[in-house]
Amino acid sequence: MPDLMEAVTSLAKRRGIAFQSSEIYGGLRSSWDYGPLGVELRRNIRNAWWRSTVQLRDDVVGLEAAIIMSPRVRAASGHLDTFHDPLVECLNCHQRFREDHLTDRVCPNCGNTSFTEPRQFNLMLKTYLGPLEDDDAVAYLRPETAQGMFVDFSIVQTSARKKLPFGVAQIGKSFRNEITPSNFIFRTREFEQMEMEYFVEPGTDETWYEYWIDRRLSWYHDLGVSKDKLRLRRHEPDELAHYAKAATDIEYEFPFGWSELEGVANRTDYDLRHHTEASGEDLTYFDQETKERYFPYVVEPAVGVDRALLVFLLDAYREEQAPTAKGGTDTRTVLGLHRDLAPVKVAVLPLSRNDALVPEAKRVHELVRHAWIATYDDAGAIGRRYRRQDEAGTPFCVTVDFDSLQDRQVTVRERDTMQQDRIPIENLVSFLRERL
Numbered sequence: 444m445p446d447l448m449e450a451v452t453s454l455a456k457r458r459g460i461a462f463q464s465s466e467i468y469g470g471l472r473s474s475w476d477y478g479p480l481g482v483e484l485r486r487n488i489r490n491a492w493w494r495s496t497v498q499l500r501d502d503v504v505g506l507e508a509a510i511i512m513s514p515r516v517r518a519a520s521g522h523l524d525t526f527h528d529p530l531v532e533c534l535n536c537h538q539r540f541r542e543d544h545l546t547d548r549v550c551p552n553c554g555n556t557s558f559t560e561p562r563q564f565n566l567m568l569k570t571y572l573g574p575l576e577d578d579d580a581v582a583y584l585r586p587e588t589a590q591g592m593f594v595d596f597s598i599v600q601t602s603a604r605k606k607l608p609f610g611v612a613q614i615g616k617s618f619r620n621e622i623t624p625s626n627f628i629f630r631t632r633e634f635e636q637m638e639m640e641y642f643v644e645p646g647t648d649e650t651w652y653e654y655w656i657d658r659r660l661s662w663y664h665d666l667g668v669s670k671d672k673l674r675l676r677r678h679e680p681d682e683l684a685h686y687a688k689a690a691t692d693i694e695y696e697f698p699f700g701w702s703e704l705e706g707v708a709n710r711t712d713y714d715l716r717h718h719t720e721a722s723g724e725d726l727t728y729f730d731q732e733t734k735e736r737y738f739p740y741v742v743e744p745a746v747g748v749d750r751a752l753l754v755f756l757l758d759a760y761r762e763e764q765a766p767t768a769k770g771g772t773d774t775r776t777v778l779g780l781h782r783d784l785a786p787v788k789v790a791v792l793p794l795s796r797n798d799a800l801v802p803e804a805k806r807v808h809e810l811v812r813h814a815w816i817a818t819y820d821d822a823g824a825i826g827r828r829y830r831r832q833d834e835a836g837t838p839f840c841v842t843v844d845f846d847s848l849q850d851r852q853v854t855v856r857e858r859d860t861m862q863q864d865r866i867p868i869e870n871l872v873s874f875l876r877e878r879l
């Protein structure tokens with residue numbers, strides 16, 4: 444198989460999953476756009492996360508906080524003073540790099556080995572609110588969604604009438620002025636995060652920390668990601684973020700090596716305590732049973748939608764030999780995505796564009812599109828259409844042929860096994876429902 448990263452990037456572009464932003468102007472290395480299939484895949488990733496984190500639990504509620512918050516939030520959270528990466532400049536070609544991303548201190552651009560002294564570079568993207576670009580108007584695009592959950596802790600807790608332990612979940616865009624955006628959608632300057640702050644009684648935090656590491660790892664297993672490509676990596680004390688007492692990365696074996704897919708952190712009471720001190724508003728919790736007041740500790744699982752999407756694509760991509768109609772074999776590309784993630788669940792394919800077939804095929808399409816994202820494809824030979832759906836990850840193709848007009852049955856073909864079943868149209872939705 445060709446280089447996996449190249450194969451997936453090329454498929455993503457060809458099939459309108461994800462491609463360079465502003466490409467007609469030469470593209471922007473750090474921004475990517477998602478096309479029709481990518482949009483559905485992202486929605487399914489968000490929904491799968493929301494379902495397991497919020498919908499199926501009694502103890503987690505949702506929040507959508509603003510991207511641009513008071514700049515005082517960033518000062519209190521420590522991001523203004525400590526959210527830095529070490530930036531060095533090559534003394535030969537003057538390109539800039541993250542010092543900790545250099546291999547053996549060699550310039551990836553020109554091979555030179557001398558650099559400037561590292562300088563701390565703040566990763567927050569700055570903007571100005573209102574017409575005056577002065578210091579009083581400075582604001583930041585959020586570098587994580589988490590702070591919304593901290594500053595709104597009391598209002599969410601009282602309005603949702605939650606007792607500890609409970610969590611607040613949020614999905615939304617975050618921005619970081621990354622020095623070296625790289626590897627397709629792995630590291631970008633604009634990305635979307637799915638984060639949950641789980642507030643617990645101090646002293647129970649370590650148990651909850653292990654609980655969430657376990658839950659989050661299972662989420663990837665349940666969605667079919669190869670177990671041998673996932674591992675946990677516990678952070679050394681000297682690599683912890685400024686707010687964390689402990690952190691564990693869920694790592695995936697990307698084509699460019701093992702790297703962070705998701706982080707789970709024990710943020711202690713760092714954030715609630717600092718926001719209380721900075722704002723003067725009391726963000727403690729009153730325990731009705733013990734009559735004690737304290738700052739809850741926080742356990743936080745946090746993952747990027749884009750990074751998760753890259754993992755799901757890489758892990759699902761395969762090329763295999765499959766029989767052709769003429770008795771030979773050819774290579775078929777399959778995105779073996781979990782059915783919950785597949786952008787399109789069902790493709791309806793009339794055997795041909797024959798006038799007699801089309802109305803029946805359209806009726807079948809209407810039938811299934813009320814339950815799932817379904818597509819209708821009548822262009823080209825049926826074998827080619829199957830292949831097109833395979834590489835988009837569509838779990839089921841439904842073929843309407845001339846016999847269907849007589850026997851009121853259609854052929855349902857499953858993506859992975861390529862097995863074909865003849866199903867009465869009146870049972871089609873329940874047949875698919877059992878399998879989707």
Ligand code: GAP
Binds near residue numbers: 633634
């Ligand atoms: N609130 C904690 C937090 O933001 P993080 O480890 O910096 O922690 C969490 O980020 C997750 O967000 C990462 O594991 C990754 O999936 C995603 N992420 C972070 N920076 C990213 C970037 N520049 N591009 C794409 N995804 C990113």
